[in-house]
Each structure stands twice: as C-alpha cells, then as structure tokens.
Amino acid sequence: MTTRLAILGSTGSIGTQALEVAAVHPDRIKVVALAANSNDKLLAEQLDRFKPSLAVLADGAAADRLRARYHGPARIMTGEEGLTAAATLAEADTVLTSLVGFAGLRPTLAAIEAGKTIALANKETLVAAGELVTALAKEKGAAILPVDSEHSAILQCLQGERPDTVHRLILTASGGPFRTRAREELATVTVAECLRHPNWAMGRKITVDSATLANKGLEVIEARWLFGVDYDRIAVVVHPQSIIHSMVEFVDGSVKAQLGRPDMRLPIQYALSVPGRWPADFPRLDFAALAGLTFEQPDTGRFPALALGYEAGRRGGTAPCVFNAANEAAVNAFLAGEIGFPDIAALIGRALAAHTDVAAPTLGDLCAADAWARSFVDRLIPARK
Template sequence: MRSISILGSTGSIGRSTLEVVEHLGDFRIVAMAAGRNMQTFAEQIARFRPELVACDDSACLEVLKQELDRLGSPLPNVELNSEGLVAVATHPDVETVVSATVGAVGFVPTLRAIEAGKRIALANKETLVMAGELMTAAAAKSGAEILPVDSEHNAIHQCLRGERPKEVRRLILTASGGPFRTKTKEEMANATREEALNHPNWSMGEKITIDSATLMNKGLEVIEAKWLFGFDADQISVIVHPQSVIHSMVEMIDGSIIAQLGVTDMKHPIQYALTYPDRMQNCLEPLDLAGLRTLTFEEPDLDRFPCLGLAYDALTRGGTMPAVLNAANEVAVRAFLDGKIRLDTIAELNRAVMAEHDPVDASSLNSVLSADEWARERAIIKIEKQAAAN
C-alpha cells in the first residue's frame, strides 16, 4: 500500500487524483490540503480518512468542523495556512506528494517536500517556473524524483523513456490554441470572462483556463520543460494542435519524431506519475484511432498571443525573471477574472512589469520570494493606476 498526500485536493487535479486512487486501490491518502471549498473537502475527508488535513484559516476550519459533523465523520489532525501546506507535503509517512495547488502558494510546500526526498507528482507548474534552479538542485541533493502531471510534460517524459538526451534535437509541446485560436486581436481584446473560460477541449480551473486562452500556459510550460528535462529554450518548440490528441512530441537528431497520443483526460497523466515506472490498467476508454478524422498543426501566432513570447524572453534572461513574469501574470489573470482589465491587458501588464525588473540569481529562496513579492506589488499598482485613469 503506497501512501500519498495531495496539495489542492478540491481542485480539478486533486479530484481526479482521488478518482485514480479509488480505481487503483493500492494507495492510502495520508494527508490532504485544500483552500476554501470546505464542503467538498469534508466529503473527501469522510471518504478517504486522512491522518492530517490543512486549510486556509480558522474560519475555514470552523466550516469544516460543521460539514464533518453533518456527515458524521471525525475531524483529523488539522494545520492551517502555509504551515499546514508544508505539514501535508512533508508528512513522515508520505511517499508521494501530488502538488496540485494553483499558483505560487504551492512553491514553498513543494520545495520542502523535495528537500525531504519525497516523490513529487507535479501539477503546479509555477513551482518550476519560479525557481527551477532551486528546485532541481534540491532534488539532486535529496534524491527526490519529480514526475510531471501536466499532460504535455507527462507526454514528453513518456517519449523520452529509454532515449539518450544527446540524441534529442528538440522537445515539441502541443497547444490546443484555446478558445481564441481563430479570433482576431480585436475580438480577443473585447472577450468576456465567460468566453475566455470556454475552453474547447479541457475542463480546468479558472486560472489555468485563462492562461490557456492567452497561451501563457504554454509559455510557462516552456520554462518548466527546461528544468524538467534539461534542454535550452532554443530546443523547446510549441506547435498548435487543435484536436489535443497528441499531447507532445520529441524530435530526434535523425529526424524521427516520437509522439504520445491519448484521450483528453488528466486521469491518464496522474496515474502515470503515481505508478511510474509501472503501467497499470486505467479507468478510461482507450483512444479511438479509427474515429480520428484529422490531426492538424499550426505555428503559434505571437502577435495575437504575445504572452508566449514573453515566456521565452523570461527564460532566456533567466535568474528571477521567470518568477517575476509568473507573479505579474497571476495578478493580471485575477484582475481579468474580477472584471478590472481586458484580456489583452494581461500581456501588456506582464511586459511592463518585466521591463522594470533587473533579474538576479534565483538559486536562493529569499531571492525568488522577494522577486515574486516585488512583481505582485508592481502589477497591482499598475492596475490601480489604469483604473484611476479610466
């Protein structure tokens, strides 16, 4: 019986992870952390009976107690706030940590889990975007294994099994193109919140869905791929593949291309990360190859989707610049979701904050957190100035 903890159990990845665990039947949920969705969290606790749980604050805890009482389920040991996340991530009985929180909140807990030598099933891409150098150095020191849950990086991981890095020419990340793949710049600029959240292929949380609409999600994945697989920016390409059947590819130096295909369901990469290096029967219907009529590919349009170009720029400049881009983008996405800015303002804001930053070395926790805090403050100030001007 293998033991796991989940950071972000009530989110889409967390819920899918629990479905996979139930299907496999060979895993024990030792610890779980959630944000503020206490009704769902209580139901999960009652079902999986973890030893330790964590939530945002004392107000959430009171709601959680009420919900568990309603369900007739006992309250496990509880930790709060960021300390709670770290406690869940570093529980001594846990072998694998599923890092599925959204945004920078998962950064420190995931780092502490890596330092503790845990296997990390990583769905929180911001962790490596913010501090890839710090994370990979910690993993090398502790022996921790980082396995990607993002469908694209998970596909790359599968394609690279048994291959020698020196024989790889480039990694090719596929992108669906999101809801605005065929829209003009003007249509995108005036897009509503509902339109931006209407992803054609994937069901995801709000933040990652907006990132997909701007292609920032793919930009963050480019940065993440560098640290996961050790390839430079000029060896990592993005291709738009609207059908989302091919999840990513690897091109070898002899011109051969290895691709990983599958159904568009996150339970597949989650199970792969949990059971690696073994493969096990999953609960999904297999891909219907005969039912595939067309597989098409397009170059990404950096004029309509400038966030992708900004990510390449941040990766090339290095140091704390990726952390700054990530922080500014989180603030901008939240502002868009709250109706404070237009969709095209996200890229403008990211570019403006990056332009003010002189990157420093990102090999220490303090430098990364300082850059993150600075970028958030600058982004908020710019949003407030824009609102005042309007």
Template structure:
C-alpha cells in the first residue's frame, strides 16, 4: 500500500494523480493534500480521499476552507503547512507538483524526512539540482520523474548500464507556434498561447511550452536526474507527441518510449516504479498514425531553449535565475503586462545582468530567485 502526499492537488498534475489513486484503491492511501488557493476543489478532494492533513498555501483560502469544510482533516496554511504535508510521518511518497520555485523547500524537507519523491516540479532540480540530488543520495531516497519526457528516459534506461549511454534525446511538440512567422510572435495573445496542440496542462507550463523555455528547464532537469553532461542531452521537435523521449546507446541503437499524450501514464509509473500496474488508459493505435515527424528546434524564433543550455552550463545560481526570471516574465505575460516575445527578452537580460555564485547554498539560491524576480519587475515598463 502506497501512502502518498500530493502537493499541488488541485492543479493539472495533482488532479490526474488523484485519478490514478482512485483507480487503484487497493494500492494507494492518500494521507495529505496541499494546494495553493482552490479551497472548493480541495474540499471535494478531502471528502473523496479522507486524508489526515489538508493545506492551502494561501492563508485566506485556508480560512475559507475552515469555514465550510466539516470533515476530519487537520487544516494548515502557508509554507509551514506545505512542509508539514511533505514530512507527514504516515506518507512514504510525496508527489511534488507545486508550480515553480515554491516547490523547493517542501521537496527538500520531504527528502530530509526520508520520503521518496515523485517529481513534477521540475523547477526544484533546475534551481537547486546539486543540493537536491546530494540530499537524496545522503538520505537514500528516490527521485522519480513525472514529466513525460524524463519518465520516458527512465523507462528506456531500465536494465541498461550507464556506460552504454551515448546521449539522451528529449522530444518537444514545438508548441502552438512552431510554424508561426517570427515577425508575428509579438502579437501572440494569451488565449492563443494556452491552446497547446497535444497536452492539457496548467497555464504556466503551457506558456513555457510555447516559448520552449519548458524544454530548457527539462534539459537542466535531465542533467541532474540522469547525471549526464549537457553535450549528451539533445532536443528534437516531434509535433505528434507520441515518442516521449529516446536514449541513444554507444552501439548506435536507439530506444524510445511511445504512448498517447496522457500524463496519467508517467504519474502512475512514478508511483509503481520499478513495477508496472494495469491501467485503462487509451491505447496507442499504430494503424491510425499517419506519420511521426522530427525537426531540429528553432532557437532563433524560440531562444529560451538555448538560454536553458547556457544557464545549465554556467551552473551555480544561473539556472535559478533562468527559472525565476522566466516565472516572473510568464506571470507578467499572463496578466497582460508584456508581450509574448518579451518573456524571453526578460530572461536574456536577467542572465546577462546576474553575477553567478558558484556552489550556492540554499540561502544563495533564495537570494538569486528574489533578485531575478525583482529585476524582471524593474524592466517591465521598458518592455511594454
């Protein structure tokens, strides 16, 4: 019986993770649920799964929940509550699907408490990969990826010695604007940006997919998950999102993981690893596939991917700044303050202005995160 805590339970990944849990009542017990501010949906989840602890990061939302929830779960708020959910004694696995840098402290706390991590919060490894992986090694816990691309690589590597791996190949759909002329990109609207061609995801990650920043974040994440050099991590655009990623071996063989674009599959694999459990997910029908196509990413129109590689190779606090500046800029775009192309322009300027700190502490990373967000806020008037 897996006893799971879900951090980010009302988001896209969190709700699908609870679908997986509900489909396997003999294998799962949900012991804690945490969200940001959606008290109504969290109350419904509490009624269905009956966990011991409920958390809302937003204090006002937690007060609302206390006002209308009548169940047995203890209700907490803020980062203190998130860390309590991440370290709950009854939990053995923590799904971390909080958005952005906010997931770092709870994830580190869960690792220190000896919990296995089902990681959907890629920003944790982007910002603090060295700290997080060192803590996991020290505590002897597993970090199992939920991102479909990294789950695919994990699956391809089973039974394989790392010495036989030549490179990792992450696939990217290319987002909704992969065929859009460069000169039209400044006029992209928020509603256009949120219409991903293949996946149903949260707002922030959907924008990141459109800019290819998400792939830059995934390259850095892959470096830490699989201990590979950046020169051995490639990205290829695969618009159909059927091949989720590939591994090339030293003998020229390439192993790929295929499946329909359904996040429940990598979520379930992170929970079941190293086993596979039956599921009623829609199956891949090869006779219905007209083509599987591939192309190199266009880093002229979508420079965020190249910036991700640059930040990763610089190391230190640079990946943290890349992540934080991108988060701040995406929020500004979603609120109508800047244009679509100003997102990557903001990240570029932040990386250029930042003085990297090598081998950063957690305090250094928090300072870099704060600096990058403040920097983007300062330059927004220039980008309008």
C-alpha cells in the first residue's frame, strides 16, 4: 500500500530527510503536499522533484516569490489557511508534522480532526497540548506515531509487549556539546559552540534545546502522552555516543533497547512503515568499531531545564505549555545574542514560578498561556527594555 504523505516543514532538517526516505521508496511513498515557512528556493526544487499537488509557504512574500519562480501544476497557498489545507488534504492519509514549535499545534489538530495518521516530529505540539491532542486523536481514531528517535526506539521496544508489563521507560540523552563543561564556564559559551552538536545535525532550535537538556524535558512530557506512562516511571540517562536511542525496562527486570547509527532517516522511515519495516541501505552499525557505550546521570544542577520539564509535566494543565513557550522565547533570544546560555533555563524557571496553572485547558487557554509566557520572558530580556 502506498502512503500518501503531506510534509509540514519540508525544507527543514527532518523535512529534507523525510524526502530522502521518500526518494528511496517511490513505490511506497507518494508525496502529495509540501509546506514550509519562507524558503521558496528549496521548496521550488522539491516541487519539481516530488510533484505534489499542493505547496504552501506560510510567509506571504515568500509565497509570491515561489509563484514567480515555479511554473508547474502544484497549487500554491499561504498563511494559516495554507497550512490547514496541507494538513487536511483529502489526497493525504499521513501528515508528517516537522515544523518547529507551537506553530505546529493548529495544523496538527486540523490533521487529526480530518482523521489523518500523524507522524509526529513537532514534539512541542504534544508538550503544549498533550491532553487536548491525545483526546482528539482518540475520538477521531487518528494514530500518532513518533519520529523523535527516542520515542521511536520505545515504540520499537514495545512491539509485542503488553502495556501492564512495562516497568519504566528510559530515555537516552547525548548530553549535548557542554556535557563536560564546568558550571562557571557555561555563562560564556557562544551560540556557535552551542550549535556544534557532537552527534546529530539538526535545526537550530532543537540543537540549543539539546545543549540545555530542555529537549529531554520536552521529550519526557512527549513520552508521557505518547505511551501513557506517568512521570515517576520515565527516567533519563546520559549516553554520549547516541547509539542506544532509548530503552524499556519490564516488570521482570528485563531491558529492551533499540540501537542504530544517529541517523534520523531511520525513525522517520519507521514512523511510515510501522508495524512493518522497509529495507534501506542507510549506513549500519559496526560493533567492532564502537569504542564503548557509556552512561551517566544527567546533571540537573548544571542543566536545570530537564528538572523544570519534569516539574511542568507533573503540574499539568497549562504548565507544560508555559515551559515550552518560555523555552522557545528564551532560545530565540539566545540565538539573537541577547542573553547567555544559563539564562535560558533561568527564564523558563521564572515563567513557571509566576504562572497560575489552568487545569484541563481548552485551545483558547493554551494559546493564552503561550502568549503570556512569551511576553513574560520578553519583559525580562535586558536588550528589549
């Protein structure tokens, strides 16, 4: 059976790797819609190569540039309306959500509402609105399949296992580029150093999140919603080689792990092939060449964003949405050179401390909490006063 795929965020790190997977499997994947924000040049190349029927650039000026540059048959749309059209296209059965941040929430909800299968890379959506998204997916019978390598690993470990036999989930973390830096050195690290991830080539936002361990905080919350396991049974272990992508420990003490090279094409492909597997000739693990697999406890003293993620998740309601929005705002400020590296976690902590949680939030409550957290962080950035 052919998967008819819409990709939201096709010009990004995940989106371009998803298209590499589609190119390997033209008999299994038909790309029917591509959407991005403003990269008209790359999107035009993708349209020529993959020939979807719909192309979207959220940015209006970029969509005009695309119209001037591209003369093929795909319909070109823009804005929120365009993203919703790509997410709900009748021709698509699966939507890969690989845009960044809270901006992914509305299109993801629209895709679920339309009964699409979701291949979820945009973890921020599930963090900010886990309760809402999973309840709607249940109501509409829409599957949410993880693209994140850790959650893909857990899904693979859970195949053939009964939910009541799971003792705990163990997420692995690379530890990022500053794993061995002393606390006092973190105040002066640069954006360029932060963007040099030891194992993975990814978009800028997630690369910063990996360095602060906010990414692992987001992933703990993501795991809670994907697998229905409570926070006391989700552990994090630092594994600097990024070969074990995550593990499941069962009630009898047995542990299953999923291993592979750090290559996002594998979890992207698995989200599209599950419960089956498709052959692929991506580079393989060479055990003889592995120097060793090591593990250590995460240091939440130097990297407090991980503990803040747990705190937000346990509080529930709008707290995870605030955790996510404060992080997005602080990461943008860090990338703009307006704040230092430790300020990211400090700002998330201050936003969580100042926020009054709303239980069982509606979409309106979540949008309000997101906007509140962004403006709260904004007011604390010295350069913006």
